[in-house]
Amino acid sequence: MSDIFPKWTNKLPGYVILGGALLGTAVVAGTWYYFTPKYTRVGYQPLQPVSFSHHIHVEQLGMDCRYCHNGVESSYHSNIPSSTTCMNCHNQVLKDDPKLALVRESAAAGKPIPWVWIHKTPDYVYFNHAVHVNRGISCVECHGQINLMDEVQHAQPLSMTFCLDCHRHPEAFLRPPEQVYNLNWKPDDPTRQLAQGRRFLEEWKVERLEHCSACHR
Amino acid sequence: MRYFLLGFLLLGLVVVSVAGFRGGITRRPPIELFPDMDRQAKLRPQSAHGFFPDGLGSRLHPDQTIPRSQPVLVAGTPVHPFEDHPFNTGYEPGTTNFVQHSPVPVSETLLARGRERFAIHCQPCHGAAGDGKGPTTKYGMVVIGNLHDPRIVQQPDGEIFHVISEGRNLMQGYAANLTAADRWAILAYVRALQLSHLATLEEVPEGLRATLK
Numbered sequence: 001m002s003d004i005f006p007k008w009t010n011k012l013p014g015y016v017i018l019g020g021a022l023l024g025t026a027v028v029a030g031t032w033y034y035f036t037p038k039y040t041r042v043g044y045q046p047l048q049p050v051s052f053s054h055h056i057h058v059e060q061l062g063m064d065c066r067y068c069h070n071g072v073e074s075s076y077h078s079n080i081p082s083s084t085t086c087m088n089c090h091n092q093v094l095k096d097d098p099k100l101a102l103v104r105e106s107a108a109a110g111k112p113i114p115w116v117w118i119h120k121t122p123d124y125v126y127f128n129h130a131v132h133v134n135r136g137i138s139c140v141e142c143h144g145q146i147n148l149m150d151e152v153q154h155a156q157p158l159s160m161t162f163c164l165d166c167h168r169h170p171e172a173f174l175r176p177p178e179q180v181y182n183l184n185w186k187p188d189d190p191t192r193q194l195a196q197g198r199r200f201l202e203e204w205k206v207e208r209l210e211h212c213s214a215c216h217r
Numbered sequence: 218m219r220y221f222l223l224g225f226l227l228l229g230l231v232v233v234s235v236a237g238f239r240g241g242i243t244r245r246p247p248i249e250l251f252p253d254m255d256r257q258a259k260l261r262p263q264s265a266h267g268f269f270p271d272g273l274g275s276r277l278h279p280d281q282t283i284p285r286s287q288p289v290l291v292a293g294t295p296v297h298p299f300e301d302h303p304f305n306t307g308y309e310p311g312t313t314n315f316v317q318h319s320p321v322p323v324s325e326t327l328l329a330r331g332r333e334r335f336a337i338h339c340q341p342c343h344g345a346a347g348d349g350k351g352p353t354t355k356y357g358m359v360v361i362g363n364l365h366d367p368r369i370v371q372q373p374d375g376e377i378f379h380v381i382s383e384g385r386n387l388m389q390g391y392a393a394n395l396t397a398a399d400r401w402a403i404l405a406y407v408r409a410l411q412l413s414h415l416a417t418l419e420e421v422p423e424g425l426r427a428t429l430k
Contacts, residue, residue: 015218022225030232039239041247061352064337070394077262088389089342093357112273117264122255153242 037157045153046116050102058147058183065139065146065181076128080115083107118154119143126217133181135206136174140183141166147183160215167209171197174206289398292322298397305397307375307382315375321401331406334399338391347410360387364407365414378404 033039057063066072068081083106090100106113119142121127133139139146144155156162166173174197179185187193200206209215237243249255260266266274278284288295291304298305303316321327336345344351347364354361362369369377381400384390391400418426 015221018218019221019225026225026229033239034236035250037247039236040250042240043242044247045242045244046246047244061341061356063341066337067341067394080263082393084389085394089353089358091389092359092387093353112263114265122249123257123259123261124254154247 037159037162041154041159042157043153044118045151046118048116048151049114051099051151053150054146054152055148055150072129072133074130076126076130078129083113118152119158121158125215127215134177135170135204136177136180136200137166137170138173138175138180138183138185141173145183163215164210167214170206170208171201173197174200174204291320303375304401307378309375315373315379317373317375319374319378319401319404321398321405323405327402327405328409330399331402331404331409334395334403335406335410338395339403342388346414347407362388365411370411370415374404374408377407 057068058065068085069078070081072078083103086100086103087107090103094100102113105111132142142156142158144153146152172194175185175187175193176196187196260274262275264274265272269276283299286298288297289304290296291302296302296304301308301310303309303320307315309316335347339347340351342351342353342358342361343349343364344354349361349363351358351361378400380388381395381403382390382392382397395403
């Protein structure tokens with residue numbers, strides 16, 4: 001028989017099993033690592049038509065998010081400001097700067113600036129900004145430190161697990177309402193923060209929304 | 218087997234070098250792996266839509282129409298946004314005279330609301346004290362009204378409301394960004410700021426005078 005199967009074939013089953021196991025692990029690991037919004041979405045930073053910087057406007061000028069995103073407290077949708085809002089200041093500041101040419105044109109013609117939409121949930125998900133920000137959930141939890149970004153980038157995966165991780169334990173994220181728009185706020189003492197969160201949870205009667213129809217309706 | 222392992226390692230390296238790590242900055246829009254019903258034929262706010270000739274998904278309301286609205290309670294009477302009422306216009310009804318006094322009764326909650334809105338919408342230019350020295354003055358905003366200017370202190374409430382709503386000279390209006398109720402709240406807070414600025418030492422309760430200066 002040794003003519004048909006040379007000696008090395010004795011080791012073949014071992015190789016096949018080892019190779020298969022390696023390949024299998026690699027495929028699973030690759031899928032786990034890459035086929036998730038943590039990879040596909042986080043870090044998305046499109047080139048915007050105007051080089052608008054949150055760092056300059058929020059950190060340097062001390063503006064509040066609601067000066068521009070003024071619908072965030074009252075609506076499910078956090079609006080992108082109209083170009084007339086920019087012209088409140090830019091009719092005097094950098095009046096003739098080429099960086100702002102598109103803003104001036106847009107305000108004069110009444111045409112919107114074609115900003116690229118970054119955070120975009122699938123159409124079958126219902127999301128509501130007002131509910132979150134009025135219940136002491138800050139923009140940082142879902143958008144990262146926007147106040148330090150020169151160009152906005154997608155900082156959190158916004159996947160279903162991401163939402164549920166908080167909906168199961170909101171007490172870890174609830175903060176005093178006056179600190180919601182202060183993205184630099186940090187609890188002085190993490191253990192006290194949890195106790196405070198629990199107190200808010202009771203006082204405001206915050207629910208742990210895990211049922212599917214909260215977000216899929 | 219050695220070649221297989223080498224090839225395997227190489228493949229791994231190629232995948233990682235092409236795909237990168239989690240959180241890497243990219244200009245490419247995210248890949249939707251299972252696009253099932255992610256994008257449906259529905260209109261989302263502020264997005265473009267091909268159905269309309271001008272492509273605007275968020276429609277402006279046509280001429281000669283008014284948006285549907287709920288009345289606001291002003292001192293107990295319901296006022297609709299389209300009514301000729303001082304609450305909406307700042308004018309005495311049917312005239313172009315500014316109302317002398319705000320139609321909204323002043324309360325602690327109104328002042329608190331006004332203070333919050335002032336910090337959001339006015340502070341960048343007029344400064345926390347309303348003296349026209351906000352942070353933007355350092356970067357090229359030159360002419361900013363000082364709210365403690367006697368000319369402005371003497372203006373009727375309706376006129377300042379009108380400035381907040383429609384703007385004046387180089388200041389643009391905030392009617393699109395603030396509801397009428399919020400604009401009256403801001404007015405009340407501006408009046409409180411002006412009062413505090415005009416206050417004299419005699420008006421401070423005796424016990425607290427030592428804490429000043």
